[in-house]
Amino acid sequence: MLNAITLFVCCQFVGEVAARGLALPLPGPVVGLLLLFAGLTVVYRRGRDLPVALRTTAQSLLGNLSLLFVPAGVGVMTQLDVLSANLVAVAVSILLSTLAGVLVTGWVMWRLARTEDLPPAS
Amino acid sequence: MTQLFHLWVYLETTPLLGLAATLCVWRLAMAITAWAGGHALAHPVPIAITILVVLLWATGTPYSAYFQGAQYIHFLLGPATVALAIPMHANLARIRASAGAIVPAILAGSVTAAVSAILIARLLGAPREIVLSLAPKSVTTPIAMGIAEQIGGNPSLAAVFVLLTGIVAGLIAVPVLRLIGVRDWRAIGLAAGTAGHGLATARILTMSETAGAFGGLAIGLNGVITAILVPLLATLLVK
Numbered sequence: 001m002l003n004a005i006t007l008f009v010c011c012q013f014v015g016e017v018a019a020r021g022l023a024l025p026l027p028g029p030v031v032g033l034l035l036l037f038a039g040l041t042v043v044y045r046r047g048r049d050l051p052v053a054l055r056t057t058a059q060s061l062l063g064n065l066s067l068l069f070v071p072a073g074v075g076v077m078t079q080l081d082v083l084s085a086n087l088v089a090v091a092v093s094i095l096l097s098t099l100a101g102v103l104v105t106g107w108v109m110w111r112l113a114r115t116e117d118l119p120p121a122s
Numbered sequence: 123m124t125q126l127f128h129l130w131v132y133l134e135t136t137p138l139l140g141l142a143a144t145l146c147v148w149r150l151a152m153a154i155t156a157w158a159g160g161h162a163l164a165h166p167v168p169i170a171i172t173i174l175v176v177l178l179w180a181t182g183t184p185y186s187a188y189f190q191g192a193q194y195i196h197f198l199l200g201p202a203t204v205a206l207a208i209p210m211h212a213n214l215a216r217i218r219a220s221a222g223a224i225v226p227a228i229l230a231g232s233v234t235a236a237v238s239a240i241l242i243a244r245l246l247g248a249p250r251e252i253v254l255s256l257a258p259k260s261v262t263t264p265i266a267m268g269i270a271e272q273i274g275g276n277p278s279l280a281a282v283f284v285l286l287t288g289i290v291a292g293l294i295a296v297p298v299l300r301l302i303g304v305r306d307w308r309a310i311g312l313a314a315g316t317a318g319h320g321l322a323t324a325r326i327l328t329m330s331e332t333a334g335a336f337g338g339l340a341i342g343l344n345g346v347i348t349a350i351l352v353p354l355l356a357t358l359l360v361k
Contacts, residue, residue, distance in 0.1 A: 008201035015204070026349045027268025029203035034346065036207035041214065050211065058208035061201060065320055066167050067148050068199045069263045071140075071192035073171040073285060075278030077178060078185050082252065082279070089246035093256055094283060097239035098290045099298060101260055101317030105231025105340075106299040109309035112223035 004057035011036045134183070140191020147173045165321065167285055199264035203345075206262075210342040213335065224312065224336075228344050231316040235260045236352050240359045253360055255279035258352045259287045262319040265345040273356045284319065291318020292325035307333040315340025 015032030018024065024031060044050055076083070083090065133139045151170035158164035178188055189196070239256045248256075254275030258266040263284045270280035295314040304310065311333030314322040319341050327334030 005201065008204040011204045011207075012200045025272070025353045026346075027203075027265060027272065029200045029264055029268065030346060030349045032200075032204040033207050033210075033342070036204055037210055040207060040211045044211070050208065055208060055212075058205040061198065061205045062209070065202055065262070066165075066324075067144075067170075068195060068202055069167050069281060069285060070144055070148060070170050070174070071189060071196040072199075072263065072267060072278060072281035073167060074174045074178070074188065074192065075185060076171065076282045077175045079276065079279050079282070082249075083282070086248045086252050089243050089248035090252065090256070090283070092246060093239050093243040093248070094259065094286050095290060096242055097235050097256075098260070098287050098317050099294060100238045101231045101235030102291055102295050102298060102313045103302065104234040105227050105316040106295070106304045106309045106313035107302060108230045109223055109227035109312045110299075110304045110306050112226060113220065113306060113308055 001053055001057050004054045007036070007054070008032075008057075008061075011039075134187055137191035137194065140188040141194055142191070143174065143177065143188070144170075144192050144195055147177070165285075165289055167321070168289070171285075199267075203262070203264040206342045206345065209338050213339050220308075224339065224343070227309075227312055228316050228340055228347060231313065232260065232344050232347050232351060233355070235317055236348065236355055237359065240355065244360070250274070250360060251276050252279065254356055256283055257356050257360075258348055259283040260291075260317050260319065261345045261348045262341055265349055269349055269352050273353050285321065288318045288321025291322035295322060295326060296329065308336045311336030312340045316344045319344075 011032035012029050013032075015030070015035055016028030018035075019026055019028040019031045026034075040050065147170050148166065151166035151173065154169050155164050155166045174188070177183075178185065236257050239259060240253055243253045243256050251274070254273050255270050255277075257273065257275065258269035258280060260266075261269075261284070263281050266280045266284045267277040269275075271277045291314055295310055295318070299305075299310050299313060307330040311323070311326055311330065314326040314333065315337030323334060323337030323341060326337050
């Protein structure tokens with residue numbers, strides 16, 4: 001578990017340094033995600049499973065991902081004025097754009113997946 | 123009473139209070155969600171946030187004092203984002219096999235959601251900070267907060283918008299796609315993950331494992347696509 005945490009934190013650190021140093025248009029953790037994904041793809045090729053500790057640590061972090069949203073979300077208390085002043089714009093924007101995003105993604109996937117005859121997912 | 127007050131003053135200066143409050147309220151919110159039968163509107167995140175905001179407001183604790191402790195939980199968002207590489211790697215074969223359909227679908231949905239969110243908010247007169255915080259709302263919180271900060275939005279607002287978006291997407295994905303004739307679980311899962319990240323995916327997963335797998339894939343891929351595209355769209359659409 002400690003090895004996995006060390007790997008994640010180091011990837012984040014390198015990603016952060018790279019994102020700021022090279023002025024990349026990506027947040028540091030996303031660069032870290034890409035670096036780790038690229039690294040894993042090279043080291044663990046087809047048929048080679050990831051170490052169990054790496055998978056279980058990722059699972060326990062991602063399994064509790066919702067909790068990690070809470071501290072930032074509580075920050076809403078500092079934004080209540082701005083939010084209530086723009087309640088209609090925010091609510092309409094979120095409802096309609098989410099509806100549009102769901103419809104477009106689902107429809108494009110459905111059309112392309114049908115004609116390209118994808119292998120069964122499960 | 124004075125002793126109690128001294129104890130309170132001491133606790134307020136340590137990070138323990140914010141940390142303990144967040145974890146305990148989270149357990150409570152999980153219990154409330156389980157009691158409500160896992161209904162989408164009874165998601166533990168908005169419940170926990172509401173309880174914590176009321177607690178802080180009632181005790182007159184400023185957010186900065188709370189965050190002194192809660193930052194240790196908040197910090198884990200970074201490593202958790204990096205950890206998304208693990209499920210993506212586990213789906214590598216599936217990504218390769220269906221990249222021809224998955225990538226255009228996520229790209230189209232990602233651009234649609236971001237552009238429509240920006241334009242609708244601008245049309246309804248929302249200020250620049252709100253518009254820029256709405257733009258990355260379809261991706262998972264750590265990525266959305268990073269993008270919002272980078273393009274001049276407000277990370278705290280972005281986190282709230284991300285949560286609301288995830289709840290909406292989880293509620294509407296299945297019924298609205300059925301309405302236009304899409305019953306393919308791969309498409310439903312991909313749509314939920316692209317438009318509504320982990321919150322929507324968690325809900326779809328309870329209906330179909332295939333949908334859950336494609337939702338998980340969409341979270342990672344859309345996070346990367348959005349991180350590249352939204353800063354460009356924001357410069358184009360928001361002056």
